[in-house]
Amino acid sequence: MSDDPQRVAMISVHTSPLEQPGTGDAGGLNVYVAETAKELARRGIEVDIFTRRTTGETPVVGELVPGVRVVHVTAGPYEGLPKEELPGQLCAFSAGIMQVGLSVPEDHYDVVHTHYWLSGQVGWLAADRWGVALVHTMHTMARVKNLHLADDDTPEPRGREIGEVQVVEAADRLVANTEGEANELIDLYDAPPRKVSVVPPGVDLTTFTPGSRAEARVELDLPVDGELLLFVGRIQPLKAPDMLLRVAAELLRREPERRRRLTVAVLGGPSGTGLAHPHGLEDLAADLGITDVVRFVKPVERAVLAQWYRAADLVLVPSYSESFGLVAIEAQACGTPVVAADVGGLPTAVGDAGVLVAGHDPSAWTDAVQDLLRDPDRRSELGRRAVEHASGFGWDATTDRLLAVYRQAIHDRTHSPIAEGEGLAGVPRAVIP
Known part of the structure; x- marks a missing residue:
C-alpha cells in the first residue's frame, strides 16, 4: 500500500530497549519497543529508536538487529538521574533529536511512534518538525495509577497528568493495550474514540515455550x-x-x-x-x-x-x-x-x-x-x-495491528496544534516562553 511506512522513528526517552528488563525503569515497555521494532525490520521497515544516553561508554548509535538502530541522545547527566527529574531534560532531548534530523532528508521518517508520556512530549515536537504522523502508546497513565495506589505508594504528580493530556490532544493515533485501556483514554483523558486503536502486546513464542x-x-x-x-x-x-x-x-x-x-x-x-x-x-x-x-x-x-x-x-x-x-x-x-x-x-x-x-x-x-x-x-x-x-499473542500479530494503525495515522494525519498557532493544552502560542 502507498501508505505503508518505510522508516519509523520510535522514541523511548526514559529507558532503552537494550537495558535488562526487571530493574530500574526497564520493564514491559522495553520489551514492547524492542520486539515491535525487530518485527518491523523483518518486514523491511527501517526503525530508529531514540533513547537517553545513560553512560559515557554507550555508543551514540548502536544496532539492535539489522534494520533497527538505537540512537542515544545526551540529555542531562549520564547516571543518577531518576525518571521523576527527566521532564527538566526534555528540551535537551528534543534538541538532540532535532540535530539528528538535520542529517537526514525532511521526509526521511514516515511516522513517529512514542512510548510513555515523556516521549510523547518530545515526539509531538519531532513529528511537527518533520511533518509526519504521531502515534503514541501510553503504557501507563497517571490518572489510572492514582486511582489504584498501594497504601505506601506516592501519587503521580499533576505535571504528568497535564503532560499526558497534551500528548492525547497532539497525537494522530493513540494505541491502547486493551479495550479497558481504550475506555480509560476516552473517559479519563477525553480522547476522541476515533483516534484510539486497541493493539494487544505480544510474547516471544520462540523463547517462552512449555518445557520440563x-x-x-x-x-x-x-x-x-x-x-x-x-x-x-x-x-x-x-x-x-x-x-x-x-x-x-x-x-x-x-x-x-x-x-x-x-x-x-x-x-x-x-x-x-x-x-x-x-x-x-x-x-x-x-x-x-x-x-x-x-x-x-x-x-x-x-x-x-x-x-x-x-x-x-x-x-x-x-x-x-x-x-x-x-x-x-x-x-x-x-x-x-x-x-x-x-x-x-x-x-x-x-x-x-x-x-x-x-x-x-x-x-x-x-x-x-x-x-x-x-x-x-x-x-x-x-x-x-x-x-x-x-499462542494468540505473538509479536507478529501485534505488529500486524500496529502497521494498520500507522497506515491510518499517515492517511488521516491531523494538523498539529503547534502549526495551528496553539501551544500546550490550547494556550496561545505567543505566550509560551
Whole structure:
C-alpha cells in the first residue's frame, strides 16, 4: 500500500530497549519497543529508536538487529538521574533529536511512534518538525495509577497528568493495550474514540515455550519435588511483590508442614518508589519469619527467565495497576498457571487460563493459591489452557495491528496544534516562553 511506512522513528526517552528488563525503569515497555521494532525490520521497515544516553561508554548509535538502530541522545547527566527529574531534560532531548534530523532528508521518517508520556512530549515536537504522523502508546497513565495506589505508594504528580493530556490532544493515533485501556483514554483523558486503536502486546513464542519442570528446577538449583511460587517484575509498591511474601507466610501459618517443600522466589530489582527502601522485601521476609523459604534473584536474560517460569507451580502477578501484564502472558506461554490481580489489562492477558483475585487481601490471595496447590489436576488443565491462550499473542500479530494503525495515522494525519498557532493544552502560542 502507498501508505505503508518505510522508516519509523520510535522514541523511548526514559529507558532503552537494550537495558535488562526487571530493574530500574526497564520493564514491559522495553520489551514492547524492542520486539515491535525487530518485527518491523523483518518486514523491511527501517526503525530508529531514540533513547537517553545513560553512560559515557554507550555508543551514540548502536544496532539492535539489522534494520533497527538505537540512537542515544545526551540529555542531562549520564547516571543518577531518576525518571521523576527527566521532564527538566526534555528540551535537551528534543534538541538532540532535532540535530539528528538535520542529517537526514525532511521526509526521511514516515511516522513517529512514542512510548510513555515523556516521549510523547518530545515526539509531538519531532513529528511537527518533520511533518509526519504521531502515534503514541501510553503504557501507563497517571490518572489510572492514582486511582489504584498501594497504601505506601506516592501519587503521580499533576505535571504528568497535564503532560499526558497534551500528548492525547497532539497525537494522530493513540494505541491502547486493551479495550479497558481504550475506555480509560476516552473517559479519563477525553480522547476522541476515533483516534484510539486497541493493539494487544505480544510474547516471544520462540523463547517462552512449555518445557520440563524437573529439568528447569535442576538447572536453577531448586528442589525437584518441592513447590515454587514466583514473582517476576520490578520491585516497587505498584507491583505489590510483598503479596507473595504475605501469601507464603499465611500458607505456612495454615500448614506448617509445607515449610519443608516451599520455595518463594522474587525475581527483579528495585525501581521507582521502591528505590527508597531497596531492602524492604528482605526486611518484610524477616518480620514474617520466612527468610528460610525466600530467594531473591536479580533480573536474568530471557532464556533463563523462561526456565524460572517453567520451574514454578504458580506465578503471582498482584499489581495494583497494569496496562497489560507481559509477565502473565510470558508465564502462560511456558505452561505455568497465573494468579493475578483483577485490574487493568490483566483479565485480557490471563483470559480463562488463570485465576483473578479481586482486591489485595492477603487472605483471599492465600485461598486462591492454596486451592491450586492442593489440586494438581486443575493446575495441569490451567497450564494447558495457558499455552493455548498465549499462542494468540505473538509479536507478529501485534505488529500486524500496529502497521494498520500507522497506515491510518499517515492517511488521516491531523494538523498539529503547534502549526495551528496553539501551544500546550490550547494556550496561545505567543505566550509560551
